[in-house]
Amino acid sequence: MTFITTIRRAYFCYCSEMIYNQYEPHPLLSGYVKCIWTLESPVQGEHNELIVPDGCTELIFHFGSRYKRIKDETASLQPRSFVYGQIKEAIAIAPSGNTGIISVRFYPWGITAFSGVPANELTGNETEATHIWGQDAAILEEMLADAQHNEKRVWLLNKFLIGKLKSGWVNDPLIAAAVKTINDYNGNIPITEIIAQSYISERQFERRFLSVVGISARAYARIVRFQYSIKLAGSGTARSLTELSAACGYYDQAHFIRDFKALSGHTPGQYFSGNHALSDLFTES
Secondary structure (H helix, E strand, O other), X not given: OXXXXXXXXXXXXXXXXXXXXXXXXXXXXXXXXXXXXEEEEOOOOOOOXXXXXXXXXXXXXXXXXXXEEEEOOEEEEOOOEEEXXXXXXXXXXXXXXXXXXXXXXXXXXXXXXXXXXXXXXXXXXXXXXXXXXXXXXXXXXXXXXHOOOHXXXXXXXXXXXXXXXXXXXOOOHHHHHHHHHHHHOOOOOOHHXXXXXXXXXXXXXXXXXXXXXXXXXXXXHHHHHHHHHHHHHHHOOOOOHHHHHHHOOOOOHHHHHHHHHHXXXXXXXXXXXXXXXXXXXXXXX
């Protein structure tokens, strides 16, 4: 049986000498995995990179030098391979040498189909892959490091995930539908309206959403709207922050600035005047 069925998308992004490629997952994984991506650079960056919340969970493997996470002016090396659960505020990272990363970006509901772990137990944490999949993850880590090209790495990751997909696993259709609705409205929809359409209690809905997605429905909608504001700003259709905040459905500009700063650590003006190469790549995915 062959697993070489991924499609390499026909675009490249070059920024700060980084090369980013994005791949479609194997069809058997397409209901759970948004994409597989790689990031490479032969040189060490000169500044920290800001990663902002995007509503997804990632499985990350460093086949190059590990990145450092910067927190309170203290740097600590990330694990060689780990699951990064949902994040609710920006994090700062920096390369420690050459960059070589391959990662799986799951749909908001996707990780539990492979881990068996409720998504909220992973939120905000860098959980080493071996803590979830044991020796199999350690073997995969070595194979990815030894692979000679990224197509082979993508093949290995697809094969690994297909083997870890829980037999008979069924997504929670109610929560998947709620996520789709929030996305369709770019986060600008009252959660009470979605709950009313679900025909279950608010408590049941929030418990299921938290377990499947890793954060509350309101927190997820807030992130989706924040991400939409970044995309809209990048498109150039809004001529001012006032226009941008109104287009994204914020009450007023002050509300927009407050939410934006809570999620990114910067005001919109500060953020858009800076260079956020990695976050920009992930926002476009």
